Amino acid sequence: MNLKSLIFDKNQMNLFFIVLLILSCTDENTYNVNTIVIPEDAGTIEPNSGLFIGGSELTFEANAKDDYSFVRWSGDVDEETNPFIIKINSDLSIVAEFKENQIEETDPDADGDGVKDSEDLCPDTGQGFPVDGTGCRIRNEYDDSYFLVWSDEFNYDGELAEDKWHHQVIPPNNGSWWNNELQHYTSNIKNSFVSDGTMKIAAIKENFTFDNSTKNYTSARINSKYAFKYGRVDVKAKLPSSPGTWPAIWTLGTNINEVGNYFGDSQGSVGWPKCGEIDIMEQNGWAKNELYGYFHFANPDGSYGSYGDKTNISNASGTYKVYSMIWTDKVIRILVDNNEFVSITNNDNVPYDNPHYLLLNIAMGGNLGGEVSSNFTEDRMEVDYVRVFQRN
Incomplete structure (x- = not known):
């Protein structure tokens, strides 16, 4: 074996060990992050589920769809800040919780008698007086002045x-x-x-x-x-x-x-x-x-x-x-x-x-x-x- 061949074989072996080391390190420091949205279809999470290199810092952001609002992060985390930053050191389940927005009242009760204005035949009754289903005060059956x-x-x-x-x-x-x-x-x-x-x-x-x-x-x-x-x-x-x-x-x-x-x-x-x-x-x-x-x-x-x-x-x-x-x-x-x-x-x-x-x-x-x-x-x-x- 000549010296040139020996040097080439040695270089090939060094390269092999370097590649092996890199692959080995990569396998040991890659973690699975699973993202979940509750209720389903209430919003999205960025980034989505996937494999991430251990030690890396990731920013997760929840984006609510129409008629929903973000509430908190749960699962393997406990956060209310959105977005939030986390360092990946293990497999994680990250849950974004949303709530449905309350629909703004479109049929008010201006006089506060418990009957909506659209159905109230006596819109100025006021609170504290018993009323019937039409919003009008209840009269005595024998004398309607009472x-x-x-x-x-x-x-x-x-x-x-x-x-x-x-x-x-x-x-x-x-x-x-x-x-x-x-x-x-x-x-x-x-x-x-x-x-x-x-x-x-x-x-x-x-x-x-x-x-x-x-x-x-x-x-x-x-x-x-x-x-x-x-x-x-x-x-x-x-x-x-x-x-x-x-x-x-x-x-x-x-x-x-x-x-x-x-x-x-x-x-x-x-x-x-x-x-x-x-x-x-x-x-x-x-x-x-x-x-x-x-x-x-x-x-x-x-x-x-x-x-x-x-x-x-x-x-x-x-x-x-x-x-x-x-x-x-x-x-x-x-x-x-x-x-x-x-x-x-x-x-x-x-x-x-x-x-x-x-x-x-x-x-x-x-x-x-x-x-x-x-x-x-x-x-x-x-x-x-x-x-x-x-x-x-």
Whole structure:
């Protein structure tokens, strides 16, 4: 072998090792980067998936398509900056997350009543007033000069709406209620609940103890959390039929200081009857074909005063009747099915110039309930709606 051949062979070998070294290094430092777009077709990523040399720095940029916006990078990275720079040292999965843009409202609700302007027949109603599907205020079915201001239609199930009703459960008369009543009032759902579009107040025969006072019956007495001065009240209800039950739909002045009522802690300043009471409907326990409408108040000298009347009614437990009160600064009228049966002049001699709240309850026994049958187990007052209306 001559020297020239030896040198050539040596050069060939050196070149071989150099190429081998380069290829070896390239295989060890090439990494796979997989790019993913979520939601699919919401945008693109540059650069796209591919093999990249280890140690290199790459800039990844997410580009949103129309109607989408970039949110963040995820996968093997956690970034919110777009674009962002990363050094490639391993295989990576890089995810660009996008969100769909909210379509700008094209049908506004200028008066804020919940009905879009394109469907609103009364575009100046304003917020806070109940409206129908046309955006117009709801008028009373008997007198369209009155507009709905508050109601419970009982179009839900379960417990009574907490934002509308308060359970009055603390007996104010040394562990008992007034008028020789035999029940405790509770907030238990079995005594007051909503189902199938109506509210039920259930009087139940059971032993119940409250503050060491035990009674043989339970029921519910609920206060509205809404108070009003003047207006019309309509309550559509069926009454209990059992002897000894004493159902009532009535109002008291928010200034009564009776323990446990909803307004007493904040507004209670006078006792009963100075606060004023309006009995829209009471029924005694022995003549279920009669109704009472009554007013209780304090005379100017502070003495007790009352006025009222009764009317006949048929099948009050089997069919719904509408029990109503119309209250103005001049007169208060009580009606059943829109037929007035008693009224009182409203003047300085009676205390009906302050806000009142609604009460619904069933008492057991007592002065107006009378004797409860030994066979009694349970009975109910069922209420389809409670509505308060006022004039503009």
